[in-house]
Amino acid sequence: MAGIHAARGSSRVALISCGEFPQLDEDDRLLIAPLAERGVRAEPVVWDAPGTDWTDYRLAVLRSTWDYAPRRDEFVDWAATVPNLANPADVVRWNTDKRYLDTLSAAGAPTVPTTWVEPGDSTWRPPDHGEYVIKPAVSAGSRDTGRYDLADSDHRRLAAEHVRRLAGAGRLTMVQPYLAAVDTVGETALLYFAGPAGLELSHAIRKGPLLTGPDLGVDGLFRPETIEPRTPSLEEAAIARKVLALLPHGYADRLLYARVDLIPGPDGRPVLVELELTEPSLFLAHGRDAPARLADAIVARLA
Structure with a gap:
């Protein structure tokens, strides 16, 4: 409760989005009410909006900044200028280039061969x-x-x-x-939020297959997804914890959230396809009390 009292009446938090979603993605908006209940005023802010004074916010939380990829250098340079950014700017630089898969593979994480x-x-x-x-x-x-x-x-x-x-x-x-199990088993995304003992599993979802053939372009910023809640297997949970434990530079200790995406490999064992630490969909609508848990993590970070 001390963290909640510390935040009451004194905290503005930026929930950072992109120009296509200036009022946040629908799922991210689920975070605003539980933050308000904890005395935190959450404001949607577009990351590249001119004139934003980021020092006005006690915490800036990266959310739906899904237009960064064509301007990745600009985005990571911008992140380095934002005080109290979650997740931190050095994590953003590392995680926005998927060569991190090689780093994790070399450290012993099971990853899809690349x-x-x-x-x-x-x-x-x-x-x-x-x-x-x-x-x-x-x-x-x-x-x-x-x-x-x-x-x-x-x-x-x-x-x-x-x-x-x-x-x-x-x-x-x-x-x-191509991991064919995604067509039947699907992809499991495990969502972690910061807690008293470090990153704690909040919930998990199943994503159905996205890719049906050659690249013919995508209308909008992302492909439509089929999402449903899922209880991860013990093996999936163990692999996800291993991946997070193998993060370099002490990153895991400074994360507000993490998403670990797994698909069964040819032998049926889960392999890492992506580790999302920058702007992942957190699928708050698919986890019971997930918005409240993330709000608690933000309040604890403020305190």
Whole structure:
């Protein structure tokens, strides 16, 4: 209760979004009422709105900043100027480039195998069989992402064109085997919020498959998703905790939230496909009392 009393009547918190969602995503708006109940005034703020004085806020919480990917350098430079940013700016810099998967894999985390195609590389050729996902290392909302069955000659051609397009635009490209279990089991996202003992599991959801074929572009900032609550298996929870424990530079101790996305690999064991520490959907509507738990984490951070 001490943290709640410390916040009453004295705290403004920025919930940071993008120009397409100036009043926040619908799910993020679920956080405003429980914060108000705890004496915290939460205000939606667009991250690149001119003239914003971030020192007006005791805490600035990154939420739906989903337009950052084409301006990633600008975004991470901006994050470094914001005092009391959650999650912190050095985490943002590290997590907005998916090469973090290599760091975690080297540390012992089970991750989806990834081949990297450097910007400007014109030598990559697709394998002659198998299903693969191609996407840029800096992306959000599954934009510029496609699924290719490389036994199909048209898919092989489109895959090569996709890589050339990204590499030609100076973007690092990821080529990963498609994990077929996403079509049946789905993807499990485990949501963690800061608590007295560190990051604590709040809830989990199941995401259905998103990718149906080659990249043909996305209208808007993200692909529509099929979401439902899920109870993670003991193995999924253990893998997620292992991933968080392997974070470098003491990041885990400074996180307000984290999302760990897992899909069963070919042997049925969960592997990490993404670790979302910057602007993940937190699916607050799908976890009982999840908005209240995140509000408590914010109040504790203020105190």
